[in-house]
């Protein structure tokens with residue numbers, strides 16, 4: 294039975310939430326376990342759908358994943374790794390972005406891989422051309438198959454000199470997970486340097502990999518013949534932390550985010566402060582709050598790390614609807630990440646989308662037909678509306694807009710949020726939100 298979340302707005306969110314391991318690291322560290330010749334232990338694992346998807350994919354490839362019933366820590370044993378049928382793998386098509394990262398580890402382990410069509414948030418085309426190009430440079434052969442691709446490396450994989458057209462997070466991870474056991478040295482230029490990538494590098498180094506992080510976005514990886522299991526505590530989810538911070542501001546609330554890490558949120562914290570939000574870095578996290586008074590309009594441009602992360606943009610836009618004046622958000626990472634603003638406009642926000650680059654940095658979407666700049670005029674009183682959750686961050690934004698609004702909203706498709714937000718409804722209720730999950734009327 295489909296569920297609907299009924300949200301009664303008008304209450305500030307107040308209280309404490311704890312964030313655990315990052316959605317953008319944990320599933321990748323799980324994939325890395327395939328490369329070891331002994332079991333790995335991953336700690337601080339959140340209960341989110343992307344972890345379930347990767348657990349299922351590992352299981353059908355013969356990797357056991359045991360969850361500690363008290364701590365939730367995972368022990369991943371690749372001793373019996375084997376190939377899986379395309380029918381088994383196909384069951385995971387469209388669920389997340391992670392299956393593409395099985396390419397290198399599966400080629401190293403069993404010589405070939407079938408990768409189903411990917412899922413993840415629909416915020417642009419999200420092609421995998423960089424992934425396939427780097428894999429070919431390593432010596433892999435890629436073939437299109439019904440519902441996915443097959444990839445093989447019968448003659449092994451060798452190091453390569455690589456340069457990404459854009460510092461893609463996924464393609465950088467693809468290179469890391471392949472190069473660590475490829476024959477010879479790999480140099481990757483224009484690599485992504487997100488904290489989750491640095492944490493994946495820590496995981497791989499614990500396994501025995503040799504990875505040099507140079508300045509100027511360059512990684513140099515010296516391939517080794519053998520890797521062992523790791524014991525690692527995942528870094529906290531900075532994107533979940535930033536989401537709750539925006540929720541505090543949009544609703545006029547006060548949220549202590551346990552686990553939020555100042556250094557990984559630096560660009561976000563600067564923006565938050567300029568917008569008029571306040572935060573205190575405390576022992577076990579960061580307290581985010583609306584200090585009273587008016588919020589200030591801002592110009593925000595998303596960027597790769599260390600810039601303002603694209604995944605922070607959607608929740609922040611809700612807070613910007615409550616600032617006094619005209620704000621601009623220029624999205625430079627994804628070409629189509631403003632679809633979620635339709636529902637905000639129906640709730641009373643004033644948001645106009647433009648094809649031009651409205652920030653100070655022209656981006657690669659500027660001369661093309663993409664509505665990738667938003668002009669937000671506030672302060673706009675919001676009112677309740679019915680909406681369908683479009684994706685992870687867009688859905689979070691809709692829910693906090695509904696909480697900031699006067700009146701009642703109904704959200705369907707709320708389960709999408711579980712892909713990246715652990716115990717979302719429990720956390721909302723713990724912060725005093727008046728929400729109720731019920732069966733949809735037929």
Ligand SMILES: CC(=O)N[C@H]1[C@@H](OP(=O)(O)OP(=O)(O)OC[C@H]2O[C@@H](n3ccc(=O)[nH]c3=O)[C@H](O)[C@@H]2O)O[C@H](CO)[C@@H](O)[C@@H]1O
Nearest residue numbers: 317390419420421422423424461462463464603604626627
């Ligand atoms: C599971 C995960 O970690 N997801 C994160 C990861 O996504 P993901 O790894 O998919 O994002 P990328 O950094 O690869 O994508 C950045 C841009 O590069 C483009 N591109 C990427 C690969 C490719 O082969 N060809 C290509 O054109 C994409 O369409 C996008 O416009 O990084 C993004 C950027 O920080 C975050 O928003 C996502 O939350």
Ligand SMILES: C=C(OP(=O)(O)O)C(=O)O
Nearest residue numbers: 390413414604685686713
């Ligand atoms: C875009 C996101 O995730 P994914 O890459 O998993 O779709 C996100 O977390 O905002």
